[in-house]
Amino acid sequence: MDRSRWTAGIAAALAGLVMCSVALADGTIRDGVGARSIGRGGTNIAMSDNAHVMLDNPAGLVRNEADCLLEFGGHLLLTDLEYDDADNSRVGDIDNPFPIGEFAIAKKLDETITIGFGAFSHAGFAAEYMMNGPAPFSGPQHYKSIGALARLLPTLSLKLTERLSIGTTLGAAINHIELEGPYTLQGPNAFAGTPTRMDLQGTGAGLSWSIGMQYDLNDRTTVGVNYQHETTMELDGTTVVEIPGLGASRYDSMLDVKWPRSLGVGLSHRTDRRRTFSADAIWYDWSSAYDHFDLSLKDPLNPVYQFVAPTLLESFPLNWRDTVSLRFGIEQQLRDDRVIRVGYAYHRNPIPDATVTPYIQTILEHALSFGYGCTWRGIAVDAAYQWSFGPTQSVDTSDFMGGDFDNGWHSVNAHQFSLSFQRARMR
Numbered sequence: 001m002d003r004s005r006w007t008a009g010i011a012a013a014l015a016g017l018v019m020c021s022v023a024l025a026d027g028t029i030r031d032g033v034g035a036r037s038i039g040r041g042g043t044n045i046a047m048s049d050n051a052h053v054m055l056d057n058p059a060g061l062v063r064n065e066a067d068c069l070l071e072f073g074g075h076l077l078l079t080d081l082e083y084d085d086a087d088n089s090r091v092g093d094i095d096n097p098f099p100i101g102e103f104a105i106a107k108k109l110d111e112t113i114t115i116g117f118g119a120f121s122h123a124g125f126a127a128e129y130m131m132n133g134p135a136p137f138s139g140p141q142h143y144k145s146i147g148a149l150a151r152l153l154p155t156l157s158l159k160l161t162e163r164l165s166i167g168t169t170l171g172a173a174i175n176h177i178e179l180e181g182p183y184t185l186q187g188p189n190a191f192a193g194t195p196t197r198m199d200l201q202g203t204g205a206g207l208s209w210s211i212g213m214q215y216d217l218n219d220r221t222t223v224g225v226n227y228q229h230e231t232t233m234e235l236d237g238t239t240v241v242e243i244p245g246l247g248a249s250r251y252d253s254m255l256d257v258k259w260p261r262s263l264g265v266g267l268s269h270r271t272d273r274r275r276t277f278s279a280d281a282i283w284y285d286w287s288s289a290y291d292h293f294d295l296s297l298k299d300p301l302n303p304v305y306q307f308v309a310p311t312l313l314e315s316f317p318l319n320w321r322d323t324v325s326l327r328f329g330i331e332q333q334l335r336d337d338r339v340i341r342v343g344y345a346y347h348r349n350p351i352p353d354a355t356v357t358p359y360i361q362t363i364l365e366h367a368l369s370f371g372y373g374c375t376w377r378g379i380a381v382d383a384a385y386q387w388s389f390g391p392t393q394s395v396d397t398s399d400f401m402g403g404d405f406d407n408g409w410h411s412v413n414a415h416q417f418s419l420s421f422q423r424a425r426m427r
Contacts, residue, residue: 026325026347027286028147028360029123029262031367031386033102034073035420039371039384040329041343043278045266046214046224050422051104054155055120057212057226057266058167061106061157062114066424068107069116073382073420075100079126083358084409087132094128106155108427116155122173123149123259125360133182134404136244137197143181145359149259150174151208163216173208173231175257177201179359184402189312193401197242200295202235202255220270230261230289239297241305241312249302251312253295260289274333282325286350290320317399320350341371341384349390354399361412365390380422388414 025031032042034052044056048063051071077100081093106116125147133141152174157167179200185191212226235255242248264282271277297312329343345367356363371384390412398405 025123025125025362025364025388026282026284026323026345027260027290027320027350028125028149028362029260029284029325030121031325031327031345031388032369033120033122034071035075035371035382035384035418036341036373036422038369038386038416038418039341039343039373039382040278040331041345041367041369042325042327043266043268043280043329043343045212045226045264045280045282046222046268046278047266048214050420051106051116051118052102052120054104054106054116054118054153054157054167054169055122055151057214057224057264058116058155058157058169058210059165059212059214059224059226061116061155061167062108062112062159062165063214064106064108064114064424065426066106066108067427068105068425069422070105070424071420071422072103073101073418075416075418078415080413081127081129081358081361082411083129083131083361085405085407087134091129091131094130096128098126112159114157116157118151118153118155120151120153121148122151125362127358127361129358131358134195134402136195137182141182141197143358144178145180146176146178147360148176153208164213166211166213168209168211170207170209172205173233173259174203174205175233175235175259176203177235177255177257181359182404184400184404185312186315186317186401187313189309189314191243191309191312194243195402197248199240200237200253200255201239202237202253204233204235204255204257206231206233222268224264224266226264226266228262228264230285231259233257239295241297246304246308247302249300249305251297251301251305252299253297256294256296258289260285276331278329278331280325280327282327284323284325284350286320287322290318290350292316292318317355319352319355319399321352323347323350337375337380339373341369341373343369343371345369349393351393353393353395354397356393356395356408356410357398357400357405358408358410361410363390363393363410363412364388364414378423380424382418382420382422384418386416386418388416
């Protein structure tokens with residue numbers, strides 16, 4: 001199988017697992033994975049009632065009472081994106097619901113050791129518009145971006161004492177990114193400032209690992225801590241560059257991407273009224289990971305480009321700032337194994353005005369969620385709804401050379417419907 005078909009296959013597999021997570025996120029990181037966690041505001045660091053905890057804090061996996069635990073879920077994301085600038089008056093995005101999914105399985109080897117494996121749609125971004133482009137690409141142009149990150153996580157969880165457990169994951173993160181539309185080359189290269197039409201696609205993988213702990217302060221209160229290490233990867237693919245007067249050429253391309261490290265602390269407290277309060281605080285190191293993306297282009301197919309631009313080095317300015325995600329949730333147990341949930345998450349927008357563009361509009365700050373759970377024929381079924389919103393964002397002078405995104409205005413809302421199924425086999 002040649003590289004283009006291999007890349008397309010990986011992209012298709014990623015699309016099925018994690019098409020995108022735009023807007024439902026702290027930056028590009030999702031506000032919760034799995035309907036049970038999402039329904040309570042994304043809190044999961046101090047919890048042990050689901051298999052998805054191996055992503056949020058693997059120390060909680062061994063605390064689940066099931067001998068074997070199987071869980072899978074799906075989500076439907078509906079976005080409402082708008083963009084406005086001198087050439088475009090309040091343009092809405094192309095309506096396209098996005099599917100997202102995840103899967104996890106865990107097995108208890110004995111009372112102190114649990115192993116597991118999970119595939120999680122952890123992060124991403126996406127946008128698609130038909131808008132008027134800047135000169136010389138005036139008139140309707142297709143603007144499209146997709147960034148999808150999935151984590152494949154073998155997991156080990158250990159109970160050290162009756163109160164203390166630890167856990168770790170060591171696996172892979174797979175990333176696929178696409179960018180299509182008018183774009184001014186930023187350099188550092190001889191064509192910096194030149195307007196182009198670009199079509200970039202890249203796929204890559206990197207090492208993913210995390211470590212966490214949970215500790216029972218008493219019979220009703222648990223604290224948890226989890227560290228997710230930064231993931232660095234090189235996305236191999238192709239990029240088509242079109243420069244007026246020179247035509248178009250396909251390059252072999254390499255895009256350097258980092259996904260941020262994070263440190264989270266969580267607390268859960270169960271009352272005697274079958275009610276659980278939970279709270280998580282998670283720091284994301286965006287300033288190190290999303291400072292810039294570097295793109296290297298080489299081996300052009302067009303002979304003209306082989307002569308005038310055999311290689312091009314490009315750097316996308318981002319300059320994101322760190323965030324702290326605050327998540328809060330309440331669960332109320334009802335009769336017959338039914339439960340209702342409500343949650344809220346807050347995080348400031350990590351994107352400064354000068355680098356926000358219609359390609360990446362993950363600018364939301366608030367998320368409200370509601371959830372419901374029940375048992376059907378021995379299977380735990382959880383449903384959740386999450387609404388993400390935030391203030392609009394305006395740009396005066398963009399840090400992107402060329403003025404394409406000057407005097408821009410951005411508005412984002414999103415709605416997510418989630419459904420998860422869990423099958424637990426007890427000893």
